[in-house]
Amino acid sequence: MAKEITSREEDYSQWYIDIVKKAGLAENSAVRGCMVIKPYGFAIWEKMQAQLDKRFKETGHVNAYFPLFIPKSFLSKEAAHVDGFAKECAVVTHHRLMNDPNGTGVIVDPAAKLEEELIVRPTSETIIWNTYKDWIKSYRDLPLLINQWANVVRWEMRTRLFLRTAEFLWQEGHTAHATKQEAIDEAKQMQDVYAEFAETYMAMPVIKGLKSDSERFAGAEDTYTIEAMMQDGKALQAGTSHFLGQNFAKAFDVKFQNQNQKEEYVWATSWGVSTRLMGALIMTHSDDEGLVLPPKLAPIQVVIIPIPKANGVITEVVENIQAELKAKGISTKYDKDKKKQPGFKFAEYEMLGVPVRLAIGKRDLANGTVEVARRDTKEKFNLPLEGISDAIEKLLEEIQDNLFQKAINHRAENTTTVDTWDEFQEVLEKKGGFLSAHWDGTEETEEKIKEITKATIRCIPLDQPEEEGKCVFSGNPSKKRVIFAKAY
RNA sequence: CGGGGCGUAGCGCAGCCCGGUUAGCGCACCUGGUUUGGGACCAGGGGGUCGCAGGUUCGAAUCCUGCCGCCCCGACCA
Known part of the structure; x- marks a missing residue:
């Protein structure tokens, strides 16, 4: 792992790229604008997903999956929607390749042209509402509360790892309701869910608000947003929840019979957060030494490093600590690698943003202590081995709170x-x-x-x-x- | 799409202007040894269609032409 990260002061944008690459979160792929999310980055994303998914289910939603492809004609059914997305759609025109008769390699088989082109979904409102048409007949079918975890493609002109990529991962909730008020309440509820997640898990304060007309989602009546401030003072839209009115119901002719036997168009919402949250997380907390992760989202919460190298006695002590921490649901890694020196490991786990580092050597064994280092403040201190897991549990909470408080202060100051x-x-x-x-x-x-x-x-x-x-x-x-x- | 930069080992780069032995350096990797409380050291070793395609030349990483790709900055967007 390389040693140097561009400082934030020198070049904020380069600093961001350095963190993403050197902490092993993601890298650019062979495909323009598309990234490879590496295991460590994906592990963080999975922790986010798990928490969000839990919250969606707690609020009554279920998961489903809709197709990657959308018939071109669907997209144009809602006027504002197609205007918003037409310029950034990837289009599938053929379904077969053939050997190039004039040389080597393969070419698109002209005979395999699709009758109707397929759009790679930039978002799924249209395919979903086309489906909901068949699912909703009665007020008894409502509300319909569905979420999907998916990838979408938006052919952006300029991309940045996590913040804006041509393909990204996200979840998109699509709900249908009998009344306007219920749909508005749903949109606001999901904004609240996002805000609560951002603040308690990502330790990232957000402002809940409404988008102005020009910033609103294409096809929405109202867009509820959570906005966060990054360390350079710029804003990042971290999640949006849209009240769609009856726009999609009308476009796809989705009606239900109410209790008075009258036909009505249903009311809709959609809401989403994406892998952009990874970018938000990085730019909220990290520093010039590398990634800084809030404990609640860190794949490794505590790393334990033997000094100078693992031996039987140290390993036994460490394994006891690990067992205690595991019982508390705290994830650990014991780095016994003999080839790397402690100093190297220290720097490496700082780069990875591991919230707490423990070092245990002869000195500690003699004193019955462990050296504890916290990533957020870079403080180091000794703690008695006795009761160490309770102390670490508290410390992790403290780090989580401290990161949130720091971010709040930063936002207030700016x-x-x-x-x-x-x-x-x-x-x-x-x-x-x-x-x-x-x-x-x-x-x-x-x-x-x-x-x-x-x-x-x-x-x-x-x-x-x-x-x-x-x-x-x-x-x-x-x-x-x-x-x-x-x-x- | 406009502006800039870059494609040489897994990564980071030098060499190119001014063509000429076996294409080099650092990191990483492999072997052996000594080390190890903040990024160790010594010795030995493996790894390259120099982005692609043409051209000029006795000879091209180097010069010429065309293409492809990526990154950064801007306009557009989660």
């Missing part, structure tokens, strides 16, 4: 309330971060601000109190502050 246009530009330029400002609610103003400053409205916060004010740009009256920021 959130500025601004009231004038000069102030807006100056703060954005010199300090960055989130700007809480009044906005007149028009798309024109938002667009102009974006043109001039590159900052967009990240969200209209839900918990923001109403407050009379004047739009920071137009001076027109405004009732609420919104969050502006430059975004990933």
Whole structure:
């Protein structure tokens, strides 16, 4: 493993890439814009999945799976939806290859042209709503609460590992409801689920809000979002939950009979989070020494390193510690590798973001102690072997809390309330971060601000109190502050 | 799609301008030994269609032409 990571100060973007590569999370593949998620990165993703999946099921959802391919005609049934996705679709036109008659290799067999092209799903609303049409007849079939874990493809012009890749992994929930209110409640509920997961598991504070018209999902009435602040002050949309109104029901003719024997279109939501959360996790906590993982998502929570090398006595002590920790549900790794020196291992596990490191040598055996190092603060101290597992359990909780608190503080320090246009530009330029400002609610103003400053409205916060004010740009009256920021 | 950069061993690079022995270095890998409380050292060893295809030449990693790919920055997006 290479030793050097570009510092955040020197080049934040390169720092991010270095972390992803050197911590073995992912790498670029032979396919443009598509990444290989490596075992360590995937292990983190699996921990995220497990927690999210549990929460989806606790809120009454079930998993299913829909096809990767969508007939081209489906996509165009909802006007706003096709507008939003048409420009980034991969299209399947043929189903067979043949030997190249003029040389070596294979070519697409022209005789194998598909009658209707297939789109590789950029999202599954259309294929799912086409299916729901057959599943929903009565109010008794509602609500329909389904989630799928899948890959999707969006042919992005420019990609970045985890943050934006041409193919990415995600989950997409698609629900159908009898009433508007129920669908809105569902969309908000899932936003809450995402926020709770982000904060308690990823230790990443998020702002719950509503997207402005221009940032809304293609085909949605309202998009509920969770927005996080990265260490460079830029915003990252970490998850979205859409109230789709009756748009897809109308597009796919999905009606049900209510209790009064009247036919109605159903109300819909969709919601998703993706492997982008990996990027969010990295950019929220990591430092110039490597990845920093919150204990709740770390594949290895405690690494134990023998000093100078494993022997029978040390191994016996370590195995006891491991057994105690395992009983508490704490994952450990005992690195007995004799070829690598302790110093190398220290650096290596720091790179991997393992929250707690224990070192045990002769000195410790004599004193009945262990050397404990925490990844988040880089502090080292000795703890008695007696009761070590209780101490580590507490320490892991403390690290989890500390990371969250640090992230909250960082966000607070980089959130500025601004009231004038000069102030807006100056703060954005010199300090960055989130700007809480009044906005007149028009798309024109938002667009102009974006043109001039590159900052967009990240969200209209839900918990923001109403407050009379004047739009920071137009001076027109405004009732609420919104969050502006430059975004990933 | 615009701008920039890069394709040479698993990884990171030098060599190319100015063509000329067996294409080199660091890390990693293999063997042996000494080490080991913050990235060890010594000795020996294995590994290359120099991105692809043409061309120039006695001779091409190096010069010319075309192609392909990747990365970074911007416009578009989770």
